[in-house]
Amino acid sequence: MSWSYRKTIKLGPIRLNLSRGGVGHSWGNRLFRVTRTADGRRTLSVNLPGGFHWRKTLGGR
Structure with missing residues (x-):
């Protein structure tokens, strides 16, 4: 099993995801x-x- 890290910083309607x-x-x-x-x-x-809910991927790599 590998380790992961995720932190979300909320700035009003914008979220930064680290x-x-x-x-x-x-x-x-x-x-x-x-x-x-x-x-x-x-x-x-x-x-x-x-x-x-509906989710659409708009662009890839």
Whole structure:
């Protein structure tokens, strides 16, 4: 089993995500969020009440 590290710093609607792989960031609220991961992937997430959610990866490496 390998070790991992992740720390999230909230700055209003922006989150900085620190991990062993690098720094990522996301912007949005509980319903709509755009994320850029440390390895360059971009993800769009939409979360609806009642447990429904939709997630789309917009770009890869």
